[in-house]
Amino acid sequence: MSETYDRRTWTQQRRFEFLEWKMFWENRVIRSDLESTFGISTPQASVDLRNYREIAPGNLESTARGYKPARKFKPRFLIPSADRLLLQLRAAFSGVIPKSDLWFREIPPVEVAPDIARSVSPECLRQLLMAMRERVAVDIRYHALTGARRRAIAPHALAFDGHRWHVRAWCCDKEDFRDFVLSRIDEIGDTIPVQFDPDHDIEWATKVTLRLRPHRGLSPEQSKAIQLDYGMVDGRLDIEMRASLAFYFIRRMNLDVPASKGLTPERLQVELENLDAVLTQIKEAKEETKRLVTADKSSHRPDYSQQPN
Incomplete structure (x- = not known):
């Protein structure tokens, strides 16, 4: 009852x-x-x-x-929430959800520029999720820009960088935590017992704060428009994210690129006030992961590399 x-x-x-x-x-x-x-x-x-x-x-x-x-x-x-409503409209007109899920009596005129979708295999995602739950590695065929090769990875998280979905995983070959773009995995083989500790992925565990501001090359009127765009307070916007995602965000927003003839302040729009500090935090997180992994191996725990079946 x-x-x-x-x-x-x-x-x-x-x-x-x-x-x-x-x-x-x-x-x-x-x-x-x-x-x-x-x-x-x-x-x-x-x-x-x-x-x-x-x-x-x-x-x-x-x-x-x-x-x-x-x-x-x-x-x-x-x-x-305006954000929620606009996301629902975008999802409906992109074909992600049926328009019948919208509560409008008459849907307002809407047009959405098409996304260039990255194809992710449902079966691939299913097997990666199973590997995450069971804490095992899987043999995959991965297509990097340098070519295709087989790798053994032990996934422990998923991440979206604004354009692409990644699986965050322990790379058995390189003995390091890395990102693998889901759409570049086209084959998953057998599972492989492996010993790794997701808590040693310090880049994933570390949160960094990015302090955005309007580009200093903008006029006062242009700066005000950008502040309204991003809901800045006192000309600043603090964004917290995992250190492992900060690299992608910085690159996508061109926050590490100086203004030039091709990338004017009007094109860049925003800049990162604390770029050096954020890059230092990312570097320190990588170094701490290496230290933890090295200490683990020297303490005679099971090896991090792939184990036989």
Whole structure:
């Protein structure tokens, strides 16, 4: 009975969130909106509206065509987020989710520039996830820019750098933690017992703070526009991320590239105030990983390289 009650409570709260979404984004809601979206009966929709008005008195005003938000409307079940709504629109128009998942009565005109998708094999991802759970290495064929070769890797995490998905893994051949682009793995072979400690991946464990600011080559008006773009406070934006991802972020945003004829301040837009400090943290994290791995090997623990079946 408790499970049924919890499930019913969750579904009703979901419908209350829907009511507030319609009021916040479309400025009105009618009973048939609930019926068509959730597949409920007219009496149930009426009950939901009545219960909502009891829980959030003063939030709804009756109109000839349904309800609209009152002047002092304050959402209780919805956290309004422009980012979330725009991501949903992008996902729908990119074909990631069906447009029916959107709650708009009439979807606004939207156009999304196509993504150049990187193809990741579901079977490849499934096997990597299994290897992560079982703490084993897998034999893969990996296509680097220098050519294809087989490697033995023990994955322990996934990461998205803004453009590509990586698997973070212990590389049995190089005896180091590295990133492997998922779309470049086209074959996975047998599992391999291996001894490694994910806690020794200090680059992954270390958080660094990147301090962004508008490029100093911009005019005051241009600088103000960039501050609005990124929601900067006092001309700064601090972003925390793992040290293993900071390299990709810095490169993607051209934060390590000086202004030039080809990359003007207008093209660069932002710069990294603490670039040297961040690069130092990344370097120190790499060195600490090497120290831990070396200490582990010298303490006569099982070898980090691949073990026989």
